[in-house]
Amino acid sequence: MANSPSGDSMTDRIVRVLETFTAERSMQSASEIGRRAGLPSSTAHRIVDELVAAGLLERDEDRRVHLGMRLWELALRGSTALRLRQAALPHMEAVQALIREHTQLAVLEQDEALFLERLSHPDAGANITRVAGRLPLHASSSGIVLLAHAPGELRDRVLASPLRAVSPETVTDAARLRRILAEVRRAGVAVAPGWIESVSTGVAVPIRDAGEVVAALSVVLPREAPPEPAITALRAAVRDIELALRADRR
């Protein structure tokens, strides 16, 4: 149905169009979209017209398009992401009020850590993560927590793949990472000093729902800050988030 000669579905082509939008590139012409999505110009124009007609994209006076509010609504309204995030937000605010640094919520998505929420204190330090942004599983404290609790086959696949150094201190040795993951499972917390940026330390703990780790809650501390107060605050927040998720299940 609706498959092109190359065998990709109409859904694939819509995804390729949507993938061309990023935080830095939120407005594009249909021709730019076609080029970036690797689609013939006529196909790109047709898909963009369809997406505009459905409200998933919105067109400006200069005919450039951006992601539509309707797409945002459809993607969020019944989503697990929103459920998790709504359960977590008040307790993330409590962590932020106490620790006064970036507080983040991440899930495992396509072998990476996808950030669902980030609260940033005005006085907080450097932080490269952003909402709807990703980080490698092996390099971020959130990723390490998610990887530690991931199915064994996913863990093996990630550890067997090239482990990119995000900073000079990122651990890229698979055997050493395996030991770290075992320790994270035992201790219930991941501390990643300088793994993403040399000036900061990530601290993350797992969030469980119905017995499964579904997300990681983290803070990004200045490198020299002691992690203990953050760990205590994160654990208190996770207890409350897990209660909220359980209440929400009923």
Add this chain to the structure above:
Amino acid sequence: MANSPSGDSMTDRIVRVLETFTAERSMQSASEIGRRAGLPSSTAHRIVDELVAAGLLERDEDRRVHLGMRLWELALRGSTALRLRQAALPHMEAVQALIREHTQLAVLEQDEALFLERLSHPDAGANITRVAGRLPLHASSSGIVLLAHAPGELRDRVLASPLRAVSPETVTDAARLRRILAEVRRAGVAVAPGWIESVSTGVAVPIRDAGEVVAALSVVLPREAPPEPAITALRAAVRDIELALRADRR
């Protein structure tokens, strides 16, 4: 391209599938989706399979599907909704810390108020709005602000349509609403006592970006609370949000 005999595009059919998901109905079988979307069962199964293959839907062990994290990511990554919401969130937190009631951010979408964010204080009162939920423009304080600043033709269309009473106190008389909208433009604030629920008063102010009203910031107060402290807090937050939006444009 990919149009069915009834003339709806593949994009339309994907939207109809996504529309069947709501906060109350986040997990469905392909057959349920087909029935609710008014699509033939074989079509619904094919579209669901495509959406699952692309990660926009995710399938459970029991073969029911839910909205995927990948859809959430694609819808948010380059979105105006996220940009607005990120600019507003720290200042919404400031309002909430001061007023200790629900604090909300809404935009105009398809002749309704669509809520992008809601912060809820644990002690706050009743509130029927939710993130990615909607309210009629004429009945909510946010909607009244958005309607007051909407293009004249949209305002005429909404005022000419049947104005549903959400509560016994919702204003449903078009002439009276016109006078209220003019007063909201003059005063820069909308106060809606009991229009949505008799126990609460909505208070909303406009947020401008590049000279245009792009959103409404609101709080939901207990009916008997004086609105003045909330108006002061909302206006201070809007000044900061507008500065953040301006900084973000550069």
